[in-house]
Amino acid sequence: MLSRVASTLRPAASAAVTAQRTVRRCYVEPAWRDTVRVGLPDAVGKTPLILLQSLSNLTGQKILAKAEWMNPGGSVKDRAALALIRDAEAKGALKPGGTVVEGTAGNTGIGLAHVCNALGYKCVIFMPNTQSQEKIDTLRLLGATVHAVPAVPFDNPDNYNHQAKRFADSLPGAFWTNQFDNTANRDAHYHTTGPEIWEQTRGNVDAFVCATGTGGTLAGTGRFLKEKSQGRVQVFLADPPGSVLHNYVTKGQLERTGTGSITEGIGQGRVTKNFEGTTLDGSFHIEDAASIKMVYHLLQHEGICVGASSALNMCAAVAVAKALPRKSDTTPNVVVSVLCDHGQRYQARLFNKAWLQSKGLYDILTPEERRFIVG
Numbered sequence: 001m002l003s004r005v006a007s008t009l010r011p012a013a014s015a016a017v018t019a020q021r022t023v024r025r026c027y028v029e030p031a032w033r034d035t036v037r038v039g040l041p042d043a044v045g046k047t048p049l050i051l052l053q054s055l056s057n058l059t060g061q062k063i064l065a066k067a068e069w070m071n072p073g074g075s076v077k078d079r080a081a082l083a084l085i086r087d088a089e090a091k092g093a094l095k096p097g098g099t100v101v102e103g104t105a106g107n108t109g110i111g112l113a114h115v116c117n118a119l120g121y122k123c124v125i126f127m128p129n130t131q132s133q134e135k136i137d138t139l140r141l142l143g144a145t146v147h148a149v150p151a152v153p154f155d156n157p158d159n160y161n162h163q164a165k166r167f168a169d170s171l172p173g174a175f176w177t178n179q180f181d182n183t184a185n186r187d188a189h190y191h192t193t194g195p196e197i198w199e200q201t202r203g204n205v206d207a208f209v210c211a212t213g214t215g216g217t218l219a220g221t222g223r224f225l226k227e228k229s230q231g232r233v234q235v236f237l238a239d240p241p242g243s244v245l246h247n248y249v250t251k252g253q254l255e256r257t258g259t260g261s262i263t264e265g266i267g268q269g270r271v272t273k274n275f276e277g278t279t280l281d282g283s284f285h286i287e288d289a290a291s292i293k294m295v296y297h298l299l300q301h302e303g304i305c306v307g308a309s310s311a312l313n314m315c316a317a318v319a320v321a322k323a324l325p326r327k328s329d330t331t332p333n334v335v336v337s338v339l340c341d342h343g344q345r346y347q348a349r350l351f352n353k354a355w356l357q358s359k360g361l362y363d364i365l366t367p368e369e370r371r372f373i374v375g
Contacts, residue, residue, distance in 0.1 A: 032199065040118040043072045044082045045192045049200040049336070054301040055314060059321035061332040064205075065314065065339045066197065069306065073114040074107075075341035076193075080216050081111030083188030084177040085119065094175040099124060101168035102177045103161035105213065105265035106135030107341055112177065113142035124174075126164040131264055134345045154269055181273035185216035186223075193217065194224025197336055203229070206333040207324060209236040209284070209316045211266040211309055212245065215275025217338060226279060234324075237283040238316030238337075240291070240309075243267030245275075249283035262288045262349070262359055263308040265340075284316045291315060292361045295343065295350055296369035305343035308350060313337040347374060 037043045048067045055063040068076035088094035099122040100112055109125040116123040123144040127136070128151035139146045147167075149160050156162075161180065168176035179185050197205060208225050212218045222235035239246035241258030245268050248254055254270070261267060268275070294311035298304045317337040324333045349355045352375040356362035362370075 040072050040114060041082055044078045045071070046196060047071060049197065050304075050339075052298075052302055052314070054297070055318055055321075056332075059318055060326065061321035061324065062334045063314070063317050063321055064201070064334060064336045065310075065317070066193065066336065067339055069310075069339060069342040071111075073111040074345070075111065076217055076338055077104075077107035077340075078111040078114070079188045079192055080179055080185040080214070081108055081115050081177075083184045084179060084182060085112070085115050085121070087182070087184035087187075088175050088177065094121070095173060096120060097173070098122070099168075099171060099174040100177060101126075101164050101171070101174050102179060103127065103159075103164035104179065106131045106139070106345075107265060108177075108179050108214075109139050109144060109146075110135065110142065113139055113144040117143060124164075124167065126160040126167065128160055132346050132349055134347060135264075138345070179216070180214045183273055185214055186220035186274040189217050189220025190224045191220075193338075194221040194228070197221065198225065198228050201334060201336070204334055205229075205233055205336050207234045207236065207281075207320050207335045208337070209238055209320050209335065210313050210338045211238040211240065211263075211286075211316070212275060213266045213268065215268075215272045215278065219274050219278040222278060222280070234281040234320075235279065236316065236320055237280055238313055239283055239285050240267045240312055241285075241288060244269055245271075246283045246285045249280055257285050258287075261308075262361070263291060263312055264346075266309045266312070284319045286312045286315045286319075288359070289361060289364055292350070292356070293364060293369075296365060296372060299343070299372055300369060304339065306339050307341050307343050307346045310339040310341065310343075313340070351375065 047070045050065050050067050052063045052065055071078035100116050101124045102109055102112055103126045113123045125139055125144050126147045126149055129148040130151045136146055136148055149163055152159050165176050168174040208222055210218050225233040237245060237249050240261035240263045242256055242260040244254045244256050246257045291308045291312040294315050317335050321335045326332055351373050353373050
């Protein structure tokens, strides 16, 4: 079903006219009264929830997106980074002046580097060498020591996560944050992202959908929303090619769908501790072509520049919105997802003609969309 999302981003005129009545200025009161925040750690979270007009018009439902690129480190992973460090401090596993070590596709590392600088820790990051150069350069700019290592499966002892753990074990005063299986990650979203969405919508939310790498955002946010709504809110997985999770959710089998994806930091080959036990109402498989089309759609029609994982989330939000029947002629459903980070971190790939051509994704863009290509 979702392979057709890329070709349906332009709404029919009748749908647009009908939905226009429902998407203007939904929430005029602020969700909270903000105050002075103490340092970078206190600035993590309480991000805006944005009504996406074009996608709402397309579906006749309300599609809202958490603007997580507005966290101080630039992504949703700031929440997990802060929680992992605070949890380690509380348990005595991380002492003043210690070293934080993690295996990450980039954004968690960037969040950790920011928080480490703010709190006086050193930061060492192991990451696959397939990640964008922008992320690697940002980590080094932030003072982190970066080890870009060959990308190999999790069951290989040289997987970047295993290398990070071995390094931490060998270094006195070091702590491996273990973002994939340390449930302080999903707890961060249970205690922050979920409550924020509930407060910002005044409880008027019907579905939440997002992709998962560690499992923290989906599991923690979904659990809170389900508990708070007494099971009314439906929670869905969005999954890229090459991941096993779509088949795991829909068939109970750890089988990959497709061979790989252009997205970074999402999709999985296993069930992490953070994802384990998550109650879901379904899963949507999103092809790369749909994600790329959404990257350019959001930039052209919403003025929002995001990466492919954020775009994949929005494709899934459209699919969920289309799958849910309207409550009534005048009452649409409210579907919430996450804009994970800013597209500038992927400029050399997602907005580069040669790279898009190498992936067979350039020809799907319209002339209007191609004007955003910078290389």
